[in-house]
Amino acid sequence: MIFSVEFIYIIMGIIGLCCSLYTFADKANPRRLLSGLFYFIYSITLLFGSVIPPFYIGLMVILMVLIVGMGGLRKGQYGESSDQQRETQRKRLGSWLFLPALLIPILTVAGAKGFEGVKIGSLFIFDPKNTTLVALGVACLIAIITAMMLTKNTPQTAIKESRRLLEAIGWAVVLPQLLATLGTIFTQAGVGTVVSDVVTQFIPENSLFMIVFVFCIGMALFTMIMGNAFAAFPVMAAGIAVPFLITQFDANPNHIAAISMFAGYCGTLMTPMAANFNIVPAALLDLKDKNHVIRVQIPTALIVLAFNIILMYLLVKLEV
Amino acid sequence: MVLIGVALIIIGFAIRLNPLVVVTVSGLVTGLIAGLPIVDIITQFGEAFTTNRYMSILLVTLPVIGLLERSGLQNQAGHLVSKIKAATAGRIITIYLLCREVGAALGLLSIGGHPQTVRPLLAPMAEGAAKAKYGEVPEEDREEIRAHAAAADNIGLFFGEDIFVAVGAILLMKGFFDQNGIEADPISMALWGIPTAIFALIVHSIRLYLFDKKLDRKLGSKAKKDVIG
Numbered sequence: 001m002i003f004s005v006e007f008i009y010i011i012m013g014i015i016g017l018c019c020s021l022y023t024f025a026d027k028a029n030p031r032r033l034l035s036g037l038f039y040f041i042y043s044i045t046l047l048f049g050s051v052i053p054p055f056y057i058g059l060m061v062i063l064m065v066l067i068v069g070m071g072g073l074r075k076g077q078y079g080e081s082s083d084q085q086r087e088t089q090r091k092r093l094g095s096w097l098f099l100p101a102l103l104i105p106i107l108t109v110a111g112a113k114g115f116e117g118v119k120i121g122s123l124f125i126f127d128p129k130n131t132t133l134v135a136l137g138v139a140c141l142i143a144i145i146t147a148m149m150l151t152k153n154t155p156q157t158a159i160k161e162s163r164r165l166l167e168a169i170g171w172a173v174v175l176p177q178l179l180a181t182l183g184t185i186f187t188q189a190g191v192g193t194v195v196s197d198v199v200t201q202f203i204p205e206n207s208l209f210m211i212v213f214v215f216c217i218g219m220a221l222f223t224m225i226m227g228n229a230f231a232a233f234p235v236m237a238a239g240i241a242v243p244f245l246i247t248q249f250d251a252n253p254n255h256i257a258a259i260s261m262f263a264g265y266c267g268t269l270m271t272p273m274a275a276n277f278n279i280v281p282a283a284l285l286d287l288k289d290k291n292h293v294i295r296v297q298i299p300t301a302l303i304v305l306a307f308n309i310i311l312m313y314l315l316v317k318l319e320v
Numbered sequence: 321m322v323l324i325g326v327a328l329i330i331i332g333f334a335i336r337l338n339p340l341v342v343v344t345v346s347g348l349v350t351g352l353i354a355g356l357p358i359v360d361i362i363t364q365f366g367e368a369f370t371t372n373r374y375m376s377i378l379l380v381t382l383p384v385i386g387l388l389e390r391s392g393l394q395n396q397a398g399h400l401v402s403k404i405k406a407a408t409a410g411r412i413i414t415i416y417l418l419c420r421e422v423g424a425a426l427g428l429l430s431i432g433g434h435p436q437t438v439r440p441l442l443a444p445m446a447e448g449a450a451k452a453k454y455g456e457v458p459e460e461d462r463e464e465i466r467a468h469a470a471a472a473d474n475i476g477l478f479f480g481e482d483i484f485v486a487v488g489a490i491l492l493m494k495g496f497f498d499q500n501g502i503e504a505d506p507i508s509m510a511l512w513g514i515p516t517a518i519f520a521l522i523v524h525s526i527r528l529y530l531f532d533k534k535l536d537r538k539l540g541s542k543a544k545k546d547v548i549g
Contacts (some may be wrong), residue, residue: 049370057366090392140380161386176375181368189354258512281434281470
């Protein structure tokens with residue numbers, strides 16, 4: 001294929017690597033060497049993840065965590081533009097400024113739908129397994145070039161600005177990947193089965209409402225622990241939905257599936273383990289409390305969870 | 321025994337240790353308790369870290385967003401919105417929530433996202449609307465507005481995407497039922513997601529409406545004074 005997903009990882013790695021060089025050189029950062037090292041190692045894992053043996057990547061990950069744990073990751077100075085500079089540029093460009101930002105979603109959707117499975121000769125244009133991801137990467141590349149031409153800035157400025165954002169996100173940038181790692185280890189260690197065993201103990205076998213209640217709450221709780229509703233569904237469905245709801249009460253599996261996944265998503269909205277959705281955005285939006293997004297989501301999540309329980313109960317009860 | 325790892329996570333997050341450290345320690349401990357050799361655990365770390373590199377895709381968006389911010393993108397977003405009299409922080413976020421959810425339901429999962437849409441566009445628009453309405457907005461309220469913007473992206477995405485038949489969640493569940501010899505139909509699964517999707521949209525819109533009212537109560541008097549004075 002012409003654009004593979006590895007190509008996108010290499011672009012990500014190059015951006016990270018260039019940022020780390022500026023961090024190494026940032027005199028305003030009291031721990032510039034350790035901070036630089038953190039981003040440097042991170043970029044190496046992105047660039048060479050498929051070449052370096054996993055054991056060494058694992059060691060590098062632990063080293064990154066050690067740097068953060070020792071308080072070695074600090075922020076620096078970024079030579080931001082002044083309010084006045086920004087205002088002059090804004091007046092000059094007006095709403096053209098939106099163009100590169102809007103190009104990202106538009107080109108991603110167009111690329112993902114338009115080039116899916118399209119070949120030149122015998123080569124796929126986009127990696128057929130990861131079309132959307134590759135389309136997003138290519139869309140960003142085009143948007144980067146457009147943005148540089150539009151704002152008359154150099155690639156160096158683009159990197160400096162990326163570093164400002166990257167350091168604003170800080171350690172949170174690797175959290176999603178690390179949590180996915182934890183998920184794998186939890187699965188291997190059989191945490192899922194243990195949790196479902198515990199939950200199943202609370203089931204009074206003849207009360208339909210209680211079964212639905214425990215199942216939906218279980219989906220949400222399990223998702224909160226694992227950070228991912230996908231991990232929760234097979235375990236909870238095998239433990240509760242199939243034996244009790246579908247076999248015993250003859251529930252429609254389509255109803256159960258649709259509603260239980262949403263019950264899981266309610267859990268996703270309430271857990272720091274879903275870092276990509278909850279913690280990274282908080283870092284990205286300069287929120288002091290990293291749990292602020294979760295705090296805002298909890299009321300909606302709880303109300304919708306209650307709705308899911310009632311809906312599932314009624315659907316099974318009324319045998320729709 | 322393996323639940324010790326889960327307990328470590330809960331305690332670690334509760335006493336606000338750095339999440340990276342908490343997650344790593346919990347992973348190591350869980351692996352050791354389950355009897356995996358340490359070399360295998362570290363290899364697992366490396367392997368999963370590598371296969372999940374796609375989660376860090378936001379890196380590619382940073383140069384674009386950084387450059388545009390440097391040229392006043394956020395100011396322009398706020399400026400545009402401030403011209404619309406009817407715009408309030410809550411209403412703008414509600415409109416976004418609707419678009420995000422409908423888009424996701426149609427399979428357009430990549431039209432939103434925190435780095436590419438919320439930070440450069442939605443959050444400054446919502447803040448801009450509040451600023452136009454109330455004058456200077458205190459930092460704590462601006463943070464609340466930004467948190468609401470991020471939350472709307474999540475809620476719209478989650479409750480929209482399962483309506484789309486080809487999404488991973490639906491396929492995963494179909495696969496699970498197939499394995500267990502239970503008949504299931506992806507289209508029907510997607511359709512039965514609609515009641516919850518609509519309910520979530522309504523509940524969250526109401527909450528955003530109340531959020532506007534709260535801002536009115538807190539900052540509204542000041543805006544009126546500005547007009548009179």
